Amino acid sequence: MSSNASPGNTPPVAAAPKRARVIPIAEVVSDDGELYAARKKIQPRSIKGRFNNVRWAMVWITQLVFYGLAWLPWNGRQAVLFDLLERKFYIFGLVLWPQDVVFLSLLLIISALGLFLVTAVAGRVWCGYACPQSVYTEMFMWIERRIEGDRSARMKLDAAPMSLRKFSLRTAKHGAWATLALWTGFTFVGYFTPIREVAAEVLTWSAGSWEIFWMLFYAAFTYVFAGHMREQVCKYMCPYARFQGVMFDPDSLIVSYDATRGEPRGSRRKGQEGKAIGDCVDCEWCVQVCPTGIDIRKGLQYECIGCALCIDACDQVMDKLGRPRGLIAYSTERAQLAGKPAHESWREVVAHIVRPRVILYTSLLAFIVSGFAWALLTRTPVKMNIMRDRASLAREVEGGKIENVYQLRIMNTSEAPRRFLLEIEGLPGAAIEGQREIEVEAAGSRDIPMRVQVDAESLTPGSHVIYFNLQAVDAPDVRVHEKASFMQPR
Amino acid sequence: MPGGGARLFALVSWPSFMVAAAAEAVFFSVINPQELYLLGEPVGFSPVATYSIGFFAFWGVTGASSLLTAWLAEKLPAR
Ligand code: SF4
Ligand code: SF4
Numbered sequence: 001m002s003s004n005a006s007p008g009n010t011p012p013v014a015a016a017p018k019r020a021r022v023i024p025i026a027e028v029v030s031d032d033g034e035l036y037a038a039r040k041k042i043q044p045r046s047i048k049g050r051f052n053n054v055r056w057a058m059v060w061i062t063q064l065v066f067y068g069l070a071w072l073p074w075n076g077r078q079a080v081l082f083d084l085l086e087r088k089f090y091i092f093g094l095v096l097w098p099q100d101v102v103f104l105s106l107l108l109i110i111s112a113l114g115l116f117l118v119t120a121v122a123g124r125v126w127c128g129y130a131c132p133q134s135v136y137t138e139m140f141m142w143i144e145r146r147i148e149g150d151r152s153a154r155m156k157l158d159a160a161p162m163s164l165r166k167f168s169l170r171t172a173k174h175g176a177w178a179t180l181a182l183w184t185g186f187t188f189v190g191y192f193t194p195i196r197e198v199a200a201e202v203l204t205w206s207a208g209s210w211e212i213f214w215m216l217f218y219a220a221f222t223y224v225f226a227g228h229m230r231e232q233v234c235k236y237m238c239p240y241a242r243f244q245g246v247m248f249d250p251d252s253l254i255v256s257y258d259a260t261r262g263e264p265r266g267s268r269r270k271g272q273e274g275k276a277i278g279d280c281v282d283c284e285w286c287v288q289v290c291p292t293g294i295d296i297r298k299g300l301q302y303e304c305i306g307c308a309l310c311i312d313a314c315d316q317v318m319d320k321l322g323r324p325r326g327l328i329a330y331s332t333e334r335a336q337l338a339g340k341p342a343h344e345s346w347r348e349v350v351a352h353i354v355r356p357r358v359i360l361y362t363s364l365l366a367f368i369v370s371g372f373a374w375a376l377l378t379r380t381p382v383k384m385n386i387m388r389d390r391a392s393l394a395r396e397v398e399g400g401k402i403e404n405v406y407q408l409r410i411m412n413t414s415e416a417p418r419r420f421l422l423e424i425e426g427l428p429g430a431a432i433e434g435q436r437e438i439e440v441e442a443a444g445s446r447d448i449p450m451r452v453q454v455d456a457e458s459l460t461p462g463s464h465v466i467y468f469n470l471q472a473v474d475a476p477d478v479r480v481h482e483k484a485s486f487m488q489p490r
Numbered sequence: 491m492p493g494g495g496a497r498l499f500a501l502v503s504w505p506s507f508m509v510a511a512a513a514e515a516v517f518f519s520v521i522n523p524q525e526l527y528l529l530g531e532p533v534g535f536s537p538v539a540t541y542s543i544g545f546f547a548f549w550g551v552t553g554a555s556s557l558l559t560a561w562l563a564e565k566l567p568a569r
Contacts, residue, residue: 084538098522236497
C-alpha cells in the first residue's frame, strides 16, 4: 500500500500543537511523521519505581495463573481444561457442554463489558498492566536486559560489528526467548489436552503431530510478538487500541505531563538562575523508558499504552532535583482543563468516577453477572437429547404392537455419578421395553437405545406426541421433561 | 513497521486470524467434528486434526477476504 492510501494520514509533525496540554487521542503522530515509516528499534531504559513494581506484580500474578493453573488438579481431573476430545469445558466445579455455549458467550460479554468499564474509569490500565502483549514483552525485555545489558549497552551492541561476543550474546538471548516461548506453547496446548498427558508424551517423544504443531505455532507466535514486534502490535494491529477513543471521555485516567509546571523546559545551568524556567530539565528520561518510544510531553498520544513508566522516571528525576513529584502523573482531561495537574480532593475523585457512562456500564455488568449467576445456580444438572432412530422408524412387533426406537443421550453435568429413572407419558398404553434405570458417571454422558411399544389398535395412523421424563433417583428436583413424536405407520 | 510486504502481511493476517478464531469457536461449539461429512463420507480425521484443519480453513477464507479488502482500499480512488 502506498502511504497516502494508508488509514489515517498523519499530519506533519509541525502541525501538531506544540504546547497543548491535551491533545485528543490522535492517529499515529510519530517523530518521523510517517505512519508506516521504517520502524526505529526502540531500546527502552529500565526504570525502578512504584508503577514498575505494579507492572511486575501483574506479570507475576498473571503468569503464575497461566503457567500454574494448568497443573492444578480438581476432583481427580485438571481444574481448568477445554477438553476438545470430549467436547467439555471444565472450569473448577463447572462443567460446560456444547449445549451451554450461551454461558461461554455470556462470559465473553462480561469480560468485554468489564474492559469497557475499566477503560472508562482508568484509561488504558489494561494495556499497561495486564494485556498479554505487554506482559510477555516485559518478560522478553527482562531476558534481553539480563543478557545484553541496559539501553546504552544494547544500543552499542546493535551498532557493533558481528564478533564472537555479539554472536554469543545474541545466541543466548534468542535461546532464552525460545525456551520461554516453547514453555508458553506447551502450557497453551495443556489447556486443551490434559497437560500431564501432554507432558508425558513430550518426555517420551510420543506427542501427536497436531499437538506438536500447536505448541510450535503458539511458541513462534509468542516469540515474534513479544521478542520482535512489541509496541508495533499495539500501534498497528490491536483493535482495542484503535477502539479506545470511543470508551474514553474527559474523565478517564490518562498519563500526562503538566506543561504549565514543566515549561519552558531546559537544563539548569549556572548563571541562569534568574531566568524563568520550568521544572522539566529536558533529560529525556521519560522518552528513554517509554516502551512505545513516544514523548509524553507532546500530549496524550494514541501510542501511549499507559504503562506509567515515564511517571516513575520523572519522579526519580524530581526527587534528585528536590522538587515535588508529579510533573508527569496520572490525570484526567477534565482536571487539566481546569488548570490542575490532577484531581486534588477525594470529592473530585469520586465525581470523576461516578458519572453516567460508568453507572451505565456498571449496571449493565451487574445485570448480566446476576443473570449469569442465576442461570448457573438454577441449571438442571442433567440434559437429555432424543433422536429418533432413522434406520428403523416404526415397525410392527409381536402381539400386534407398534414399536418406535429412539436414541437417548443423557448427560450428567454434576460432579457425582447419578442414577436416573426414565418414564414416558402423554400416550396411553405406551410402555418402555427394556431397561428404565440408567446410571451415568460424573460429568459424563451415555447413549442408549430406547424402544417404546404401543398397542397398534389403540392408535390412529400418523404422528403422536410423547413425553420422556427423566428423574434422578436421589434428587426429586433433578429432572428433565422432553418432547418427542411416536409414529404409527398404518 | 518494516517494509511493505511485512506490513501487508501483518495487516492481513492478524485481523483474519482473530476472526477465524472466533468463527472456529462458534462453529465447533455448535457442531461436533465427528458429525461432519466430507464428500459424503463421515470425516475420518481425529477431532484435533478436524479442529486444526477447520481453523486453517477459516483463516484461509478470512485471510482472502482481508487481502481483497486491503487491495481494494489501496486502489480506492482519491476523493
Ligand atoms: S494496545 Fe492492544 S496489544 Fe497493546 S497493550 Fe493495549 S490491548 Fe494489548
Ligand atoms: S508515554 Fe509514558 S505511560 Fe505512555 S507508553 Fe510511554 S512510558 Fe508508558
